[in-house]
Amino acid sequence: MVSKNTSAAKFTVPGLSLKDGRQVGAILQDRLHALNDLQLTLKHAHWNVVGRDFIGVHKMLDAHIQDVRLMIDATAERMAALGVSPNGLAGALVKDRAWDDYAVGRAGTAEHLAALDVVYDGLISSHREAITATGELDPVTEDMLIGHSAILEQFQWFMRAHLENSAGQLEDHGAATGTAKAK
DSSP: OOOOOOSBOSOOOTTSOHHHHHHHHHHHHHHHHHHHHHHHHHHHHHHHEESTTHHHHHHHHHHHHHHHHHHHHHHHHHHHHTTBOOOOOHHHHHHHOSSOOOOOOSEEHHHHHHHHHHHHHHHHHHHHHHHHHHHTTOHHHHHHHHHHHHHHHHHHHHHHHHHBOTTSOBOOTTGGGGGGGOO
């Protein structure tokens, strides 16, 4: 007879209480959902971007996707080390997320990049909140999230470079379409 699966082991990493390990795991589950959603959103944009600068943006998004997938794996493995079972299933992501699907389909590079800029605003802000929340509990997880945030911020800078005019202002190109996705 197969035993019932549990979502958490009866241990966590040395030096961390089981309660704190579970709390950090819950924070990481939210980040896992956000990163999984990001890589799917980036792949969607990669497939649907058209127009001027297509090839540069198409290839740039592939590089972003690869790095986000590495972040996903590191996040899930940290959860497992904490004794928490990571859930990367699509149904759990949709059930637990606090944001809507990305709203842009086939569109020009500027429209996708402006909408993705909004997505990155929300993702990076929530990553920074997770850094603060884990900082007092687990410096190893905090360090991982800081590293991820640095990469995400660089990705956003790459996208914003396409949207910035010579006066240093960002042109939104209809970015409101991604507003519901921002968190």
